[in-house]
Amino acid sequence: MSQRKKLYEGKAKILYQGPEPGTIIQHFKDDATAFNAQKHEVIEGKGVLNNRISEHIFIQLDNLGIPTHFIKALNMREQLVQEVDVIPIEVVVRNFAAGSLVKRLGLEEGTHLPRTLVEYYYKDDELGDPMISEDHITTFGWATPQEIEEISGLALRINDFMCGMFSAVGIRLVDFKLEFGRVWEEEAMRIVLADEISPDNCRLWDVKTGDKLDKDRFRQDLGGLLNAYQEVAARLGLITRESQGGTSGPVLIKN
Structure with missing residues (x-):
């Protein structure tokens, strides 16, 4: 072989x-x-x-x-x-306050956000994946305004589906990370979802107990x-x- x-x-x-x-x-x-x-x-x-x-x-x-x-x-x-040609942006979709959002803004963990929040982070481990704005993305040519609009729209559609899917089995989708890339088909280019969606890059809480069913169990030494x-x-x-x-x-x- x-x-x-x-x-x-x-x-x-x-x-x-x-x-x-x-x-x-x-x-x-x-x-x-x-x-x-x-x-x-x-x-x-x-x-x-x-x-x-x-x-x-x-x-x-x-x-x-x-x-x-x-x-x-x-x-x-x-x-x-x-x-795919990976776009070097991590897209974080938040429905409830957790993780870095709690630390940055002093919110209570679990606070239901007034509306779904979409954030962008520059994908670079050496820099610690810093948070960036749409202006950063367009200024440095990581994506065009049209691509950002398409990515944001896809992220919200994915969030709508996943909230329903997890809610149906008693799980609250707190937040999650997405990555996107470009593929070319003949002369046309399109944006596609890449990487993975799993408990490694989602925060998932039991609706009734609040138990964490994601990688925060490892981050916070909760075990299990x-x-x-x-x-x-x-x-x-x-x-x-x-x-x-x-x-x-x-x-x-x-x-």
């Missing part, structure tokens, strides 16, 4: 050259990181859960007509995706990260309840 060509390794994923031109294999690792990788741990099974949850959400978004880089699932840890991710997957119907808490890993339910 020929060895695959590694294109990039990040904190939570490895990207390999795909089988066809313009494709990439996205491999989900078990690594958990926080504070720009200053805190790190390997949690067995985390990558499998993130892969399955992200696959499920991307398929639902595709069905809604939201363009994504997702092509198909390959196995328990990997997806085949389109190669894998159980929390399994709970999210189980509520979405992606793993069986019997598999939770077992030693053999989650049992996936395929679409």
